[in-house]
Amino acid sequence: MMYFRYHESPTGPLLLAGDESGLRMLHMDNSEHWQPREGWRPADRQLDDACRQLDRYFAGRLKRFELRLAPHGTPFQQAVWQALQDIPYGRTISYGELAERIGRPRSIRAVGTANGANPISIIIPCHRVIGRDGSLTGYAGGLSRKALLLKLEGLRLQPEQDQLLLI
Secondary structure, X not given: OOEEEEEOOOOOOEEXXXXXXXXXXXXXXXXXXXXXXXXXXXXXXXXHHHHHHHHHHHOOOOOOOOOOEOOOOOHHHHXXXXXXXXXXXXXXXXXXXXXXXXXXXXXXXXXXHHHHOOOEOOOOOHHHEEOOOOOOOOOXXXXXXXXXXXXXXXXXXXXXXXXXXXX
16 A cells, blocks of 8 residues: 655655555655555555654754665666665765766766656755766756755855755
8 A cells, every 4th residue: 555645845845655665755746746646545654754854854953864765666777776875965976976886887878867767856865966067967856956955965056056046
């Protein structure tokens, strides 16, 4: 049985969903997956721990999530998503570096595609991946949210990136 819940955050409302295996998705309100699917049930307490940890993260009191995650994806996507979880809080890496970390240095575009398909945003920190030149490139939640998350983690943004926070 899949359970879902909406949760307020500084990035806007979030939709969380999970089952007995763990958290399966966390989407922001601009996602094509924003609505619960048929057969899902509103969560009672099933997603409370995830919401508490998100609140602590947004308050700057949590640097690494300790949740059971169960995202669906191909073995390649799973490898990318696992590598994303190894990027420390407050740090960024490039798509090329991420490709190197999973042993696929020539697969930069495929890594970018897998990064963009991450079903558990924020908790699997795809926002920590940036362009080789330091630019904020693609983010399913929008570049202004990516800038907000990076700034929340203490990263200094370039002036043009800082402007994204005003959008």
